[in-house]
Amino acid sequence: MSAAPVICVDGPSGAGKGTVSLRLAAALGWHLLDSGALYRVVGFACRQAGVSLDDSDAVAGVARALDVDFRPTDAGVTVWLSGDDVTSAIRSEEGGADASLVAALEPVRAALLLRQQELARLPGLIADGRDMGTVVFPDAPLKIFLTASAEARAERRFHQLQGLGESVSLARLLTDIEQRDARDQSRSISPLVPAEDAIVIDSTALTADEVLQAACELAKSRKLMS
Numbered sequence: 001m002s003a004a005p006v007i008c009v010d011g012p013s014g015a016g017k018g019t020v021s022l023r024l025a026a027a028l029g030w031h032l033l034d035s036g037a038l039y040r041v042v043g044f045a046c047r048q049a050g051v052s053l054d055d056s057d058a059v060a061g062v063a064r065a066l067d068v069d070f071r072p073t074d075a076g077v078t079v080w081l082s083g084d085d086v087t088s089a090i091r092s093e094e095g096g097a098d099a100s101l102v103a104a105l106e107p108v109r110a111a112l113l114l115r116q117q118e119l120a121r122l123p124g125l126i127a128d129g130r131d132m133g134t135v136v137f138p139d140a141p142l143k144i145f146l147t148a149s150a151e152a153r154a155e156r157r158f159h160q161l162q163g164l165g166e167s168v169s170l171a172r173l174l175t176d177i178e179q180r181d182a183r184d185q186s187r188s189i190s191p192l193v194p195a196e197d198a199i200v201i202d203s204t205a206l207t208a209d210e211v212l213q214a215a216c217e218l219a220k221s222r223k224l225m226s
Contacts, residue, residue, distance in 0.1 A: 005124040005224055008132035009215070011146035012181055012192060013096060014153030016203045020146065020211045021128035022076060027216065028126070028225055033119045034070065035129030035136070036099060037079050038112055040090035041068050043098025045081060053101050060107035093161075093168075093176065100180050103130070104187045124224070130184060133195035142222045144215060145194035148204040150177050 007030075009021045018034065025032040042063045043053065051058045069080040078087045089095065102108050116136050119125060127136065133143035148156075154174035161168045184192035194200055199218055203211050219225035 004120045004122045006120050006127055006132075006137045006140040006142075007124070007215075007219060007224065008127045008129075008137055008140045008143040008195070008198075009146055010128075010130055010132050010134070010143070010192075010194065010198065012130075012148075012153065012177075012184065014157050014177060015146045015148045016156075016208060016211055017128045017146050018076075019208050020144075020215055021126045022072075023208075023212050024215050024219070025072075025126040027212075028124060028219070030124040030126055031119060031121055032070070032072065032077060033116060033125055033127045033129070033132075034077055034079075035112075035116055035127065035132060037070070037077070037090060038066075038068070038116070039099035039103045039108075040095045041066060041079060041081055041086065042108060042112075043102050044086055044090050044095060046102070047098065053098060056105040056107045059102050059105055060111045063102075063108050063111040093173075096180070097176070100183055104183065104189065106189045109135075109189055130192045131190040133198050134193065135190050138195070142218055142224060143195045143198040144218065145198040145200045146211065147200060147202055150174060150181065152204045153177055 009017050011017050021032060045062050045066060046053055046059055051062055053059060067082045071078045071080060078085055079090060113136060133140055154170060154177050157173050158168055158170045201211060201214055216225060
């Protein structure tokens with residue numbers, strides 16, 4: 001395991017992991033791992049190559065061969081696959097559903113495990129995902145599990161997609177989130193659960209600023225932030 005410090009931010013879709021992770025990385029000047037984007041890219045690359053998401057060995061082969069790059073910008077992190085910006089394509093609802101499917105495949109998780117661990121470089125890493133604290137970085141000095149009610153997460157996603165000009169159904173989004181939660185929590189490989197030593201933050205009634213403040217206070221308490 002790398003000597004670089006790692007802060008894990010795990011939790012279900014729509015809890016605000018991406019926002020707090022990006023802002024925490026900026027505040028600390030650390031690197032950022034968006035592990036969910038890795039799985040989204042795998043699903044997208046499989047679709048592009050005509051690889052069935054049910055074929056675990058073939059999907060793992062795609063995962064091992066990925067030419068992917070994460071580039072931070074003022075607006076967030078852009079994701080590049082083989083030199084093409086696929087950020088918008090992988091952030092779709094289909095992209096999220098595909099990510100959940102491929103993430104349940106053991107060969108795929110094994111293929112991406114070392115790649116994720118290799119991203120832990122000095123001065124430190126903020127690792128955003130679902131099994132960062134339980135599997136990928138079990139020795140991390142700070143593990144945060146960020147959650148929120150399914151209703152709150154569906155409403156956030158609804159407004160986000162509306163802002164992008166997409167026509168969406170709030171009821172459908174809620175159903176999709178509940179189904180994805182059930183799938184992620186019940187899978188036999190790396191289920192979505194808080195690490196035993198994780199600090200749980202419920203963001204249902206919190207603003208993004210309040211979540212960041214709570215995360216920074218935890219980082220300070222572990223002497224990871226001055």
